[in-house]
Amino acid sequence: MSPRDLFGAALRGLGANKLRSLLTVLGVAIGVGAVIVLVAVGNGSGKAVQDRLEAMGTNLLIVSTTGGGGGFARGQAGPSAQQYSLTMSDASALTDNRLAPDVAAVAPVMTSSGTATNGDTSYTINQVIGTTPEYMPATNTPLGTGRSFTQQDVDTSQRVVLLGQTAATELFGRPTSAVGQTIKLGAVDFAVLGVLASKDSTGFSDPNATAIVPISTLRATQAGYGALNQIVVQAADKDKVDTAQAEVTQLLAARHQVPATQTSPYRITNSAQILQTSQDTAATFTALLATVAAISLIVGGIGVTNIMLVTVTERTREIGIRKALGARRRAILGQFLIEATLLSLLGGAVGVAAALIVSRFQLAGVQPVLVPSSIALAFGVSAAVGLFFGSMPAHRAAGLRPIDALRHE
Amino acid sequence: MRGRARGPTVAADALIEIRDVTKTYGAGETAVHALRGVSLRVDAGEYVAVMGSSGSGKSTLMNILGCLDVPSRGEYRLDGTDVARLTEDQQALVRGRKIGFIFQSFNLIPRTSALANVELPLTYAHLRRSDRRKRARRALELVGLADRADHRPNQLSGGQQQRVAIARALATGPRILLADEPTGNLDAHSTDEVLGMFDQLNAEGRTVVVITHETEVARRARRLIRVSDGRIVADEVTG
Ligand SMILES: Nc1ncnc2c1ncn2[C@@H]1O[C@H](COP(=O)(O)OP(=O)(O)OP(=O)(O)O)[C@@H](O)[C@H]1O
Ligand SMILES: [Mg+2]
Numbered sequence: 001m002s003p004r005d006l007f008g009a010a011l012r013g014l015g016a017n018k019l020r021s022l023l024t025v026l027g028v029a030i031g032v033g034a035v036i037v038l039v040a041v042g043n044g045s046g047k048a049v050q051d052r053l054e055a056m057g058t059n060l061l062i063v064s065t066t067g068g069g070g071g072f073a074r075g076q077a078g079p080s081a082q083q084y085s086l087t088m089s090d091a092s093a094l095t096d097n098r099l100a101p102d103v104a105a106v107a108p109v110m111t112s113s114g115t116a117t118n119g120d121t122s123y124t125i126n127q128v129i130g131t132t133p134e135y136m137p138a139t140n141t142p143l144g145t146g147r148s149f150t151q152q153d154v155d156t157s158q159r160v161v162l163l164g165q166t167a168a169t170e171l172f173g174r175p176t177s178a179v180g181q182t183i184k185l186g187a188v189d190f191a192v193l194g195v196l197a198s199k200d201s202t203g204f205s206d207p208n209a210t211a212i213v214p215i216s217t218l219r220a221t222q223a224g225y226g227a228l229n230q231i232v233v234q235a236a237d238k239d240k241v242d243t244a245q246a247e248v249t250q251l252l253a254a255r256h257q258v259p260a261t262q263t264s265p266y267r268i269t270n271s272a273q274i275l276q277t278s279q280d281t282a283a284t285f286t287a288l289l290a291t292v293a294a295i296s297l298i299v300g301g302i303g304v305t306n307i308m309l310v311t312v313t314e315r316t317r318e319i320g321i322r323k324a325l326g327a328r329r330r331a332i333l334g335q336f337l338i339e340a341t342l343l344s345l346l347g348g349a350v351g352v353a354a355a356l357i358v359s360r361f362q363l364a365g366v367q368p369v370l371v372p373s374s375i376a377l378a379f380g381v382s383a384a385v386g387l388f389f390g391s392m393p394a395h396r397a398a399g400l401r402p403i404d405a406l407r408h409e
Numbered sequence: 410m411r412g413r414a415r416g417p418t419v420a421a422d423a424l425i426e427i428r429d430v431t432k433t434y435g436a437g438e439t440a441v442h443a444l445r446g447v448s449l450r451v452d453a454g455e456y457v458a459v460m461g462s463s464g465s466g467k468s469t470l471m472n473i474l475g476c477l478d479v480p481s482r483g484e485y486r487l488d489g490t491d492v493a494r495l496t497e498d499q500q501a502l503v504r505g506r507k508i509g510f511i512f513q514s515f516n517l518i519p520r521t522s523a524l525a526n527v528e529l530p531l532t533y534a535h536l537r538r539s540d541r542r543k544r545a546r547r548a549l550e551l552v553g554l555a556d557r558a559d560h561r562p563n564q565l566s567g568g569q570q571q572r573v574a575i576a577r578a579l580a581t582g583p584r585i586l587l588a589d590e591p592t593g594n595l596d597a598h599s600t601d602e603v604l605g606m607f608d609q610l611n612a613e614g615r616t617v618v619v620i621t622h623e624t625e626v627a628r629r630a631r632r633l634i635r636v637s638d639g640r641i642v643a644d645e646v647t648g
Binding site: 002004005012016317318320321322323324325326327328329330331401402403406 | 472475477478497498501502504505506510516517518519520521529530532533534535538577581
């Protein structure tokens, strides 16, 4: 029997019960579609996290103390914690090219919170960041409009502020109209120098709800002369993040006389590490989704077996007739295998098409990013599913004795 | 009585030859002995009718002759070959090439046109598509159903369905036609048509074996075998 004849027979067989064939195809389609879409969702969420972290700057180190870190919001720190507090002179020591050659930029950070007012409008800013101009390039925080403050502004404790998008919008309606205006932070007037460009949330806090002021001004007007909350360090290069981290650790240990036996009181968060961790998490997430999808594909495959078993039982007499007319084992086997494979390939094609459409839309806040290999894999697996799950009923059909098949009611 | 297959000599033109064939269904106390030792020889070109009461083992015998079933014991030589030695696929080949079946219940494949039904054995015989079409159409013409080629079995009368089945049995040009009560479901007129075809086929030199309950069917044959309780009880030349 030629392939064309086999296909003809298989197609006629499928056409004989269209609804049943359609539902089986649907089962496989859902399985294949689920594999592609869920892998795309996992991949998309991984990409989104990666993009956000990359926006944060990949050669960034954030130094903080584990012993309370000082800062007015945290209450009084203990005496030993005080010994390890980060200071302005730590920050300037880190800029020393000989002591820390792989550090490109350093920005001390103090944070506070407060209410900003513009006439009658007021807005609570959760994070008022006091820092130096290096902070903006190091943390990849570009300005949208206006200008940044300078080192001179820091040196002279100028009362100037950069507002985040949300803060500016809340206070002035439009971010652009904020530049050149004056707001009150607490009881003190600040001139708005610029508005930060809108930034995607990294998931920890809304970077658009911040205000950035010179660190000296913040110390003078808001937070007092306590310890720094953080020191933001930018490594000279993406590949020098680790060496820069070692240099920072060593330098701080020396400056604060941390005993060698003690675990470091400083926590240095490495953005590359965060990136790696979140990529690992995303990979786990993707694998989990893919497993769920694979299960639904197997369920679809069992649907194929089920239908083929019913078909073989229903058409036992037909098999008997075919055998009486000279059909060999292979011909019967081929006919039913092709039927099963057509079912699952059709399901695969429908599933791929549906997945391509569905993955154009955001799902659960994630823009799916298709993985081409998952499409090939899902389609290939659906064909294999047909062969695998169809072979049992097909073998059963082919193995029937002609007389038993003919006598079947 | 001709007493065929009893003598030790085997003529060269023996087409079907079985010896001491038994068929037992089941085992132990519930065992059914459908055939209890049957020996039979049919030469090429014979026209044989098989009669016997219901349950006497006629169909069982025919299924064995048609390689659809295997005997429990005994020997079967078809056209000189020992059928027991053939593989499953070789038996399929023998069924496809040498034997044409006609059943009481027609056994056409549903939802498939008359032409496609007739083409089926030709497909399994690996004929080219165009040859298949031609031969299937000619077979349908022979049974007078050329105008019903595209009809499906459920669109045909019983007599027409049996004629399609005959066309299908003829299509490969088999040497043997095995018919199990081919007219059992037909009226007198259709029976006449079918029997006319059998006469013609036998005249062309094909061997015809017909199982029947009807004496007018048996009368057309030239040899009558009577089966009773799994044994051949009479074997006589009638025509
Ligand atoms: N598959 C089977 N399993 C068990 N017993 C069977 C089977 N097929 C046939 N028989 C038994 O074998 C005996 C012969 O059956 P067979 O079909 O050959 O009779 P028959 O002569 O063709 O009868 P009828 O004229 O009614 O068609 C019967 O007793 C029947 O019950
Ligand atoms: Mg019978």
